[in-house]
Amino acid sequence: xxxxxxxxxxxxxxxxxxxxxxxxxxxxxxxxxxxxxxxxxxxxxxxxxxxxxxxxxxxxxxxxxxxxxxxxxxxxxxxxxxxxxxxxxxxxxxxxxxxxxxxxxxxxxxxxxxxxxxxxxxxxxxxxxxxxxxxxxxxxxxxxxxxxxxxxxxxxxxxxxxxxxxxxxxxxxxxxxxxxxxxxxxxxxxxxxxxxxxxxxxxxxxxxxxxxxxxxxxxxxxxxxxxxxxxxxxxxxxxxxxxxxxxxxxxxxxxxxxxxxxxxxxxxxxxxxxxxxxxxxxxxxxxxxxxxxxxxxxxxxxxxxxxxxxxxxxxxxxxxxxxxxxxxxxxxxxxxxxxxxxxxxxxxxxxxxxxxxxxxxxxxxxxxxxxxxxxxxxxxxxxxxxxxxxxxxxxxxxxxxxxxxxxxxxxxxxxxxxxxxxxxxxxxxxxxxxxxxxxxxxxxxxxxxxxxxxxxxxxxxxxxxxxxxxxxxxxxxxxxxxxxxxxxxxxxxxxxxxxxxxxxxxxxxxxxxxxxxxxxxxxxxxxxxxxxxxxxxxxxxxxxxxxxxxxxxxxxxxxxxxxxxxxxxxxxxxxxxxxxxxxxxxxxxxxxxxxxxxxxxxxxxxxxxxxxxxxxxxxxxxxxxxxxxxxxxxxxxxxxxxxxxxxxxxxxxxxxxxxxxxxxxxxxxxxxx
Numbered sequence: 001x002x003x004x005x006x007x008x009x010x011x012x013x014x015x016x017x018x019x020x021x022x023x024x025x026x027x028x029x030x031x032x033x034x035x036x037x038x039x040x041x042x043x044x045x046x047x048x049x050x051x052x053x054x055x056x057x058x059x060x061x062x063x064x065x066x067x068x069x070x071x072x073x074x075x076x077x078x079x080x081x082x083x084x085x086x087x088x089x090x091x092x093x094x095x096x097x098x099x100x101x102x103x104x105x106x107x108x109x110x111x112x113x114x115x116x117x118x119x120x121x122x123x124x125x126x127x128x129x130x131x132x133x134x135x136x137x138x139x140x141x142x143x144x145x146x147x148x149x150x151x152x153x154x155x156x157x158x159x160x161x162x163x164x165x166x167x168x169x170x171x172x173x174x175x176x177x178x179x180x181x182x183x184x185x186x187x188x189x190x191x192x193x194x195x196x197x198x199x200x201x202x203x204x205x206x207x208x209x210x211x212x213x214x215x216x217x218x219x220x221x222x223x224x225x226x227x228x229x230x231x232x233x234x235x236x237x238x239x240x241x242x243x244x245x246x247x248x249x250x251x252x253x254x255x256x257x258x259x260x261x262x263x264x265x266x267x268x269x270x271x272x273x274x275x276x277x278x279x280x281x282x283x284x285x286x287x288x289x290x291x292x293x294x295x296x297x298x299x300x301x302x303x304x305x306x307x308x309x310x311x312x313x314x315x316x317x318x319x320x321x322x323x324x325x326x327x328x329x330x331x332x333x334x335x336x337x338x339x340x341x342x343x344x345x346x347x348x349x350x351x352x353x354x355x356x357x358x359x360x361x362x363x364x365x366x367x368x369x370x371x372x373x374x375x376x377x378x379x380x381x382x383x384x385x386x387x388x389x390x391x392x393x394x395x396x397x398x399x400x401x402x403x404x405x406x407x408x409x410x411x412x413x414x415x416x417x418x419x420x421x422x423x424x425x426x427x428x429x430x431x432x433x434x435x436x437x438x439x440x441x442x443x444x445x446x447x448x449x450x451x452x453x454x455x456x457x458x459x460x461x462x463x464x465x466x467x468x469x470x471x472x473x474x475x476x477x478x479x480x481x482x483x484x485x486x487x488x489x490x491x492x493x494x495x496x497x498x499x500x501x502x503x504x505x506x507x508x509x510x511x512x513x514x515x516x517x518x519x520x521x522x523x524x525x526x527x528x529x530x531x532x533x534x535x536x537x538x539x540x541x542x543x544x545x546x547x548x549x550x551x552x553x554x555x556x557x558x559x560x561x562x563x564x565x566x567x568x569x570x571x572x573x574x575x576x577x578x579x580x581x582x583x584x585x586x587x588x589x590x591x592x593x594x595x596x597x598x599x600x601x602x603x604x605x606x607x608x609x610x611x612x613x614x615x616x617x618x619x620x621x622x623x624x625x626x627x628x629x630x631x632x633x634x635x636x637x638x639x640x641x642x643x644x645x646x647x648x649x650x651x652x653x654x655x656x657x658x659x660x661x662x663x664x665x666x667x668x669x670x671x672x673x
Contacts, residue, residue: 113353307337355647394413645669
């Protein structure tokens, strides 16, 4: 289907699955969309008037035209005329959020076609196709703007944060969104010990859980036991999305504070769960419960295992364009689930997506360029807000005690870094569009430290070999690989899920490079679910993932300390920290020091002091080199159909910017000829 252009070796690794993917596509054509006929506002209505108990007559009444302040889609206007929805002016808040457009005022209608690798991947409306936090970062991550709130105030001591909400804002079922919707998840769900054994450390600066209160219907206040210098950046990041996800009026029917526990336990068992709080989680999951109200531009209407997965516009969405037209412009989103990221890249190159960068990998950039005219799309390159798409994480708590002792010796990590020919990888994988680097805050970040970014990135196999010899790893087998103290070959299993980076190619190159220093690197591809399962069970030797928020590493310092179980090299330490010592392995020494410094940062409101404290964390990382970087991140390839408009030419992409939602997806539109 692609002709002779689709021939690159890495690209065609997914070709064996194309037939299956094509079959899935043929069985999952876009669902027909029925749009009601638009009706003029001025109309004749027949009204029945009761004159007496026995007699009824009809009189003709001419309705007075109603001038609406806001515009809406023809699809919703038809439902208003049929009495299925209130008028748009009644559905919007008193002060809807005005969203600027990138190119022009859009046109209503159409379906946005996307591809995904799994059911969960197709259900990312909360974190990729929507960005409905109290506050948001600006599209480039450089500033902060109101979103659900209209304004905020911070107390001088940094302990209280007060937010004004949008009066008249509504959930997708038409119920008001009020301050109680912010109080409920924290004060009821998070503080129910049975439901949430461990209150989030993110929201407990100084060790005291935050308190959320409703000052009035449209004013909410967050109070902390200590100054919280990171509160606003956390609220604007992915960590703040919880604010939008628990409609109190709906969810309280599944919570023991409001409903009899015996009744809930019976309902849980009837639904196949053992405990009431498991049933609660199920009902709180929009990915399985279509009845749960949302505040996103689109709401799910068809769920997996059905294909395509479908989202349709939310008639109560609370944002408008500069001319007062209710957003979103696009009627619906459809996801077709395919076998792998390789298949997504193949089908994207043939023009089968309208706009997507998820699972679009940079190593396929030449293929996309070669096929863009045939596929009727354009190729954008967005900047990454992350340090690298390949963070190489050696498990510091390996169950294999002999390998753990080797890995925990910083000389071993130094040797692996010096034995890495980064220039070779950059040319082969990144087409020369990256620079050798450790995993460091970006040069645009206030926390950038060049000395660490450039630490031991030179290719020096002689020095690497000398360090390994110094460790006592001098004996080798017949193939030239070093032997461990127990006589076994020094082998590291490099596990990866083929989802975001060219990790297979990197693993192959590293295997050849590290053989020169006597280290046997074996690559192992597995599903993302299995990779996570093994990581959480402490079964992995070495993993890989992308960076996260290195435009401001204070938001998500996963690669600099045991911040979360996403810290692949520190998983067991992170479990210990996140559960206050109930699970995992207690860190010691410099690893523990990074956690103590970050706790100090959280209760510091002075930005210069925050920077000084984080520099100490970077100094510990430089000395220990717990994590290995290959190169800076290449640009993110974005595939966009030529008639799919209001997509910015330039943007910063990052998980904590909830990309592409930071590009204002609600103002995307499909241009009709």
